[in-house]
Amino acid sequence: MKWIETAGGPFVLIALDDIALWTGHRGDYQQACEVDTATGIVHFGDHVRQRTAIVLWDEPLRTTYLPDHKAFVQWLYSDSEDELIQMVDSQIPLTVWEGGPSIEVRDRIVLFDAATPGVELISSESLAIQLECGIYRIRTADVESGNRQGARVHQLCRVSDLDRET
Structure with a gap:
């Protein structure tokens, strides 16, 4: 399972086609750091190509993606990866969620350290x-x-799926 980390700040979730516009520590990183909730939205790019990024804020936690749950998992504490993932699998159906921002997905999206300029991002x-x-x-x-x-x-969560839940 692939895990990624930040150098100490937040992660950003950006459409693959928009990554080159993210300036990271050269400019956009500062506004990502100003998000003071677990998730938030920042806008970046020039006035012609204004784009949106979701910020996952908190501690610089090791993070992975579980496709079966469409969820990013940040490791708070556990003795092993397997135990942590098994616990998340069993707890997701029972979880009380805090709502956050929405984003339009047109293609692949990418999560990475907000300090990294998109043109320097490595897979x-x-x-x-x-x-x-x-x-x-x-x-x-x-x-x-x-x-x-x-x-x-x-x-x-797709908004149309959430509408069916209510």
């Missing part, structure tokens, strides 16, 4: 995922078990 330091086109809301929860496992989970 080993990012998580690229493919979702069906549509509008997705990010919802977040901390999940824990009594067996010393804890994770922050950011799940991508």
Whole structure:
């Protein structure tokens, strides 16, 4: 399983086609650091090609993606990767979620360290995922078990699927 980390700041989730516009530590990183909630939105690019990024903020936690749950998992604590993933698998259906921002997905999206300029991004330091086109809301929860496992989970849910749940 592939895990990525940041140098100490937030992650950003950006459409693959927009990555080259992200300036990272040369400019856009500062506004990503100003997000003071678990997830938030920042706009970047020039006035002609204004784009949107989702910021996953908090501690610089090791992060992976679980395609079966359409969720980014940030490792809070656990003795092993397998135990952490098993715990997340079992807890996701029982989780009470905190709503977050929405993003339109047109193609692949990529999660990476907000400090990295998009033109310098290398694939080993990012998580690229493919979702069906549509509008997705990010919802977040901390999940824990009594067996010393804890994770922050950011799940991508199609807005049309959330509408059916209510």
